[in-house]
Amino acid sequence: GENVEQHPSTLSVQEGDSAVIKCTYSDSASNYFPWYKQELGKRPQLIIDIRSNVGEKKDQRIAVTLNKTAKHFSLHITETQPEDSAVYFCAATRGSNDYKLSFGAGTTVTVRA
Amino acid sequence: KAGVTQTPRYLIKTRGQQVTLSCSPISGHRSVSWYQQTPGQGLQFLFEYFSETQRNKGNFPGRFSGRQFSNSRSEMNVSTLELGDSALYLCASSRPSYEQYFGPGTRLTVT
Numbered sequence: 001g002e003n004v005e006q007h008p009s010t011l012s013v014q015e016g017d018s019a020v021i022k023c024t025y026s027d028s029a030s031n032y033f034p035w036y037k038q039e040l041g042k043r044p045q046l047i048i049d050i051r052s053n054v055g056e057k058k059d060q061r062i063a064v065t066l067n068k069t070a071k072h073f074s075l076h077i078t079e080t081q082p083e084d085s086a087v088y089f090c091a092a093t094r095g096s097n098d099y100k101l102s103f104g105a106g107t108t109v110t111v112r113a
Numbered sequence: 114k115a116g117v118t119q120t121p122r123y124l125i126k127t128r129g130q131q132v133t134l135s136c137s138p139i140s141g142h143r144s145v146s147w148y149q150q151t152p153g154q155g156l157q158f159l160f161e162y163f164s165e166t167q168r169n170k171g172n173f174p175g176r177f178s179g180r181q182f183s184n185s186r187s188e189m190n191v192s193t194l195e196l197g198d199s200a201l202y203l204c205a206s207s208r209p210s211y212e213q214y215f216g217p218g219t220r221l222t223v224t
Contacts, residue, residue: 034213036215043203043216043217044215046213051211091156093211097168099146099161099169099211099213100146100158100169100171101148101205103156103157106155
């Protein structure tokens with residue numbers, strides 16, 4: 001099955017700096033890669049996603065890049081703000097009637113004011 | 114549009130009992146997936162239902178089961194509860210499409 005590894009496990013950044021989280025996956029058939037943000041006591045919230053036919057996608061301060069050859073994808077948060085503090089999870093799935101999400105272990109991001 | 118809802122939000126059970134959790138997907142969504150979240154194992158896939166049929170199953174023992182009704186609402190059942198079943202149980206709904214949206218979860222504590 002799919003194995004998703006996520007690094008780092010914790011990340012502390014100064015407000016205004018950038019944060020980068022990296023994930024690798026093992027199943028070459030995976031073609032959809034979402035990122036979820038989970039604040040303490042809340043549900044995971046889909047913040048951005050990318051499909052395998054796209055190399056990069058951006059939404060305001062967040063962006064995701066995908067390298068299918070190397071089987072890794074990354075989340076980039078620019079101009080971090082205190083409200084960006086949360087646990088971030090990457091995931092991968094084949095899609096196409098197989099929507100099982102395989103998650104990374106999560107990255108706890110702390111933005112220091 | 115209302116989001117995914119789950120009931121109950123909190124549950125305390127004792128070992129050996131059974132429990133049923135409920136999930137109502139976003140209106141129009143026909144696929145419901147269930148995940149278990151624990152500090153040690155992270156987010157793990159339990160199963161996925163579409164049109165009342167289980168399409169995919171994770172690596173959990175047979176004590177974990179589920180079903181889906183014709184209105185797409187889904188339930189999951191855990192029989193003979195063990196201490197290790199204490200977790201946050203999340204369901205996610207999808208049209209189906211790639212995007213999955215999570216409910217608030219049911220926090221199950223087994224004592």
